[in-house]
Amino acid sequence: MINPLFAFLGGVDPWIFACSFVTVVVTVGMGFWSAKTSKTTSDFFVAGRAVSVGWNASAISGEYLSAASFMGVAGMVMSSGYDALWYPVCYACGYLFLLLFIAGPLRRFGAYTIPDFAEGRYDSPVFRKIAVVFVLFIGFFYTMPQMKGAGTTLAYIFPGMPYWGGVVLVGVVITLNVALGGMKGITLVQAFQYWAKMFAISVPVFVLMGVFGFYNGHLGATATATTPAVHVASVERKPLVEKAPADSAWIAPFGPLTTKAAKAAGLSNEQAKPYSLLYTYSLIMALVCGTAGLPHILVRFYTNPNGVAAKRTTMWVMILIGIFYVFPPIFGVLGRNLLPELYAATGAKGTDKIVLELPRMINERYGVWGSIMSGITCAGAFAAFMSTFSGLLVSMTAALAHDVYGRMLRPDARPAERLKAFKVAAVIVGGVAILLGTQVEDLQINFMVGQAFAIAAASYFPLLFMSVWWRNMTTKGAATGMLGGGLAALACTTIINLSDLKKVDLNAFWATHPLIRILCEQPAIWTVPLAIGLMIVVSKLTAAQVPSDIRMKMLVLHAPEQLGLKQEYIQEHAAGTGH
């Protein structure tokens, strides 16, 4: 008689299980191992500052490549086709924007986090408290897709396991790991995880292409509206299921993803196209601007020894993530031809698992090799959601422990109490993230990550961009803009999620108002200008309140670090305020 507790172990592929298990053990093990070497409170917050360019670039990339990059992009390319390619492209390009406008000045200013920057730039502890709220908002929106990735992967490995079971299991393991390991462990672990993810996405892709035909061959098998399919002998194509989008819509721009709202309103192809263009631009704006506002990304610029190293690190990050992003769409393209039955499934069994399941098809021709390849992609998926979830958990926990507890509730807490607060906060944040994660099975991983970017784009991005480049910003202007834009984006994305998860029925309204649906689903195109506009107007109205030492602050932000203005500023500041 099988113990019902282990009933879900039936139908488990031992190879896939073994690969995944090893990844989890190594990740957790590295966390505990480095927990021993990091003892002091400051180690927990920002990894002791000096990390080499290669390590740091790998760590940033490792943290950045989340479940959305590893699983979501492939799933969305499979389900929506061309339009989904904007996601990987803009995930990579967002980094360029960060490099061009924000990374250098923020590093020179030397604040650990965005709330640190908000406080330092405006000498306002109150503003810091407002700013810190968005670490949590954006963070939770970003943890939901990671949890969906976890639930989907575990439901794939253990066919009998419910979706929520995987979410809870993975959530608990990572929460404990963060509570016990802290950030120092995570720098090392993240760097390792980048290479694990790169290996796990690229090797199975090459093997799959070797067995079933190349990327271009599979894409060529899909006819466009104007050109017929180009058949290659090695490329097989299984018949599409009913729910799959038609070839010409899938391969061309302005396909199912961006025309969904207009189609639901009964518009024709031609009528839907302008809506689709608007959707595309809004999506691009959210993703490109949003990268700069992600709470867990900026912290790492401070772990470089100097500004030149920070820039070189960013260059390497662009290369490392750029190479990575070529691969996931290949899974989507091959998946459409080889595993079309996924179109018919929903939730954890739908296209979001294509990266995990597709390599298993190699079993048809080469025995267990398919299982091994599938095990490798599962291991990569684990690395993806575990690393991003840990990074977010650290940022959010630090916000709670460092800001809410350390500054608001108990400013006089002793280091031991602070460390304990960090652990308690990790458990609270982890718990909420798990709870939210269990609710979102029916939303696409990539789509949810896009929402987190949209909120970041409308809140932190305008704050950082304007504070760095416009000296006349006042605290009130900055706060109004950030709250106005950020909360508007938050409200829109929440409404869309509640509607898509069928908690609220708005379908009749959306069908008559496709434009509003698009502006809610992809709000960046109006919320980012709204935030910047509010900042300018309110700052002009409160122009008398521009910080008095603004010139010195701007110098610290922009003058090369070798000039040593930062030290000068700190001394003056200390003398001026009598600390």
Added chain:
Amino acid sequence: MVHSESFLRLLMRRQLRLSIASAAAFLVALLGMPLLNYFAPTFMATRVGGFTLSWLILGVLFFPFVWIISWIFIQRSIALEDEEVAEVRRGKEQAK
């Protein structure tokens, strides 16, 4: 000299010009893609070894393009900072 208004203005203007020039090169390509797709769909659907032109650009070629822009930006930005430091040092020498 470092604390003067003119130095700050010069500094910010030069940095912003470099950043905006780099951003413009990138935004023209990024924001131009949807327009090309919109107004020249047949051309963008041209087959290039199985890919459509549009897919090849967005799915593959865009990444190296971004690397080139960021490489140029980083080289210029480092050179700009060195120049600024040299200028300040020269200014200090003269003041002595």
